[in-house]
Amino acid sequence: MSYYDRALELKEELTENRRYLHRHAEVGFELPETRAYVTEKLKEYGIEPHPCGEGITALIGKGAEGGEAGKVLLLRADMDALAMPEESGLPFASENPKAAHCCGHDMHAAMLLTAAKMLKEQENRLAGTVKLMFQPSEETLTGSRNMLEHGILEQPKVDAALAYHVGPGQLPIGLFMYNAGSTMMFSNNDLHIRVKGRGGHGAMPQNCVDPISVGAHIVVALQEIISREMNPKASCVITIGSFHAGTTLNVIPEEAILDGTLRADTKEAQKQLVKRVREVAEATARVYGAEAEVEITDGAPPLICDKETTEEFVGYMRELAIPGTMEQPDVAASASEDFACIAEQVPSAFMYVSAGFPDGRGVASAHNPKVQFNEEVLPRGAAYLAHCAQRWLEEHCDK
Template structure:
């Protein structure tokens, strides 16, 4: 058969699987599990993969799963990864399959990613004799806390792997569209922890205290000048404070205030300069308010940097499935992913799969929103993309 024929067949077979995949996704959505607690989720995934006759290994890096599909001929090993954990968010979608675990929600679409990869495994299991090599399916826990990738690598998930591919659903991109690019596609992620110390006392007598809340307010505003006045506007960077904790009562000025934040960047030069830059601003602004500030800077994961050759292979697999008009050049996202750690070990590529409403429809809620909803039409398409990619890279292009 011609190459176009096998791609079309993968898409048709994925569409035939859609009802089964969507049902599985909804079950995961109904019973989400937080990072490092994905026991039931992992057991459901392992059961599906075992039924396909794959070589399944559980408890890889926590509750991660590695499943190998060996082709009919020897060859290289191509890996595909999906993340499986949920978020500590109270769901407010009103969906009939809303979370039954209060305060836990698949608000980032990892249930979608998992179902997509299971679909790809089922498609490829049907055509394993056409594969010259091995496909490794990696189901990763604890992505939301940026721990799972490193744990799985340490447990050998990438041993023998030659290339790796992954995806993330994108609710601001309509279902049916895909965005990709060579090079950096997602930012590096770092964490900051800042403690501000003053002198506590009665809220009615601020002159007898040293107020860390006022100092912290100035620090939060001052940190934005690290981006706006110390970094080139051509070098993207973000500093956001996400938590502030201080005080015990409305009429007490506390002695301590603790805050945490996230730092995003692409340039290694910008990233390397952030610890000193943030410490200087926090410490000296605090001093101006008679307080002391201490900064802990925690480097977490590098940028997601797509190998140009692998991104080309991915683009080649996607284009015939959706056409030129639906394959978009991605804009780099200041979101981040610990998939970056896999890419540090082996070449690969990551792409954004549209999961949002069609153009002209009401705008969808974004990732990590309690109102997050996906267009489930993205699931069979994602499975078809992964399966087509594997057949492109390992197959004889006939099915």
């Protein structure tokens, strides 16, 4: 029996797991119900979970009982939701008015749970060790770093990693997308600028330093970095998504707060953006007599998958010969993914699998409160994870 056939047998349980996680959506590192559920299910499947930072890890295979681990493959799923309400109208919609799985991480966690169950059933066939990584706080791009800091790639040492991300929309079920060797997703750094001026009467601007005007000049100046300083061959984005200042119409406030995001397709461009955004914001503020305090988070690097590793996993996925399977190489997106932090450390592959609907249910995109994900993809995702793990360990056990 193939892993896909077994996943179809487990489809009802797989769907129940997904719907429980969906109803109990939680955000960031605050995932008590999610962690408890994943922990309980792993134990139910005969797998011993352990905390790793704010996430969960477990071993299946040769290293699970303390023996020689052999080669180790990491399978990763994120667990956190977005801090937003859900408007899908689904009977299992989020019961948390401040959190919703509008990016599909509940699907990822459910697929990895079922993959873990199937791998445990076939544990004696594994030629090495599978390490599970149930990760918090991907949406803030801090969860991978948290688990890295707590040794997710050590004890036993990880040799390669694999992760999937479901994609809503109107693409057909059966499509999987990947990028072997080039930038698949952009870097990300959060930007926070506090412009400190001098407040006063709105009718007497000559006695003030208007942080709103200064902030507006900063917004415009930052865009000049993209248009006049960055290499045209680089793909970069500076977006100011939030600008807050003042409380009433006839008062010039003391300060303005600007929040935004920086994105780049190479580490070199990311480094240049971070440096120049800080310099331009601070210098522009000084020109107009104000002060700018600039905070830029470490963020995540660009996601660049290992070419050979990705091609290996694509080959294993083809072996399953699931009806309706289609593939699209060379996919890239300007969004960010903190699996990139793992991919910097070990050879890794990251792929999208379509969870779309051809009808009206596929109109809403990810991060939309009305988005829906097609649960028909769940057995495919679970089977891909399990089959790829077993086959990679077989092929690499003597290397």
